Amino acid sequence: MAASLVLAEVRDGVALARMNGADGRNVLVPELRDALAGALEAADADPEVRCHVVAGGDDAFAAGADIAAMREQDFQAALRAPAARFWPRLRALRKPIVAAVSGYALGGGCELALACDLVVASETAVFSQPEVGLGILPGGGGTQRLARQLGRQRAMELVLTGRGLTAHEAQQLGLVNRVAPADGWLEAATELAGTIARRSGLAVELAKRAVLAAEETSLTAGLAQERDLFVLAMAGEDRVEGMTAFLEKRRAVFRGR
Ligand code: COA
Secondary structure (H helix, E strand, O other): OOOOOEEEEEEOOEEEEEEOOOOOOOOOOHHHHHHHHHHHHHHHOOOOOOEEEEEOOOOEEEOOOOHHHHHHOOHHHHHOOOHHHHHHHHHOOOOOEEEEEOOEEEOHHHHHHHHOOEEEEEOOOEEEOOHHHHOOOOOOOHHHHHHHHHOHHHHHHHHHHOOOEEHHHHHHHOOOOEEEOOOOHHHHHHHHHHHHHOOOHHHHHHHHHHHHHHHHOOHHHHHHHHHHHHHHHHOOHHHHHHHHHHHOOOOOOOOOO
8 A cells, every 4th residue: 555645643732744755855746735735634623733743754844846747737737736726725724833844845845834834944954945947936935925034135035046045044034943953853843833732722723813914914904803813812711721720820721712
């Protein structure tokens, strides 16, 4: 039987989706993208899960789209390409996603890391948008997310040259939250996800929504949205438990309600 393209497991509220492409480079073929989105959606719907980790292997997080298949695509096929439907599926996930990046995160692989909410990188990680070298440009959010996260000049340099960033460079620029040793990157990512998973799942979901709103709205509209989400959290049982536990000097037991 063929090995599963995505290895999924849930432990202590953290759902790990580990890409396991046959080539070890996790070229983002449609089957891998579908399996990843499916695993994430299933975990997102599981009440036990409070945070996702998306990982690849030691050598590659993901080496981007399938260049051989893309070469054969015509304009019409590109227009209808299911790849476009993959990114909104990630965006629709309610629970936070930690990218655990080791080795190459190139093209769509880099965009996949950028689409996650937090990024933990092995010191071996390389981030790059090399598309202009292939005669195309990033098509999975790379230009927009890099411009928003790094500012126009830095995004221009990365997108127009295709230059790779080391994990430490990416951290200095604010694309990476933590850099971990080559033999401890997955543990570091899982630990960060575990910290989130111990918080109120309800509060974490609402807080993720509030932070993402900052990318889409004016400050006034964002502040109004944050206020509404805050009031929503006040309607939950978790906030009574969280506040009571604090006052009783004990650890809160959240139920995500
Ligand atoms: N699509 C299709 N095939 C790919 C691929 C991709 N994104 N990335 C790697 N491969 C294939 C190579 O064609 C090669 O195939 P072969 O064994 O039949 O010759 C094989 O994987 C190994 O690649 P190679 O370049 O020889 O290995 P490497 O270890 O020297 O380098 C990479 C690995 C990932 C750095 C390099 O392959 C690379 O730069 N890939 C392209 C990344 C890219 O541009 N992604 C954006 C696409 S829009």
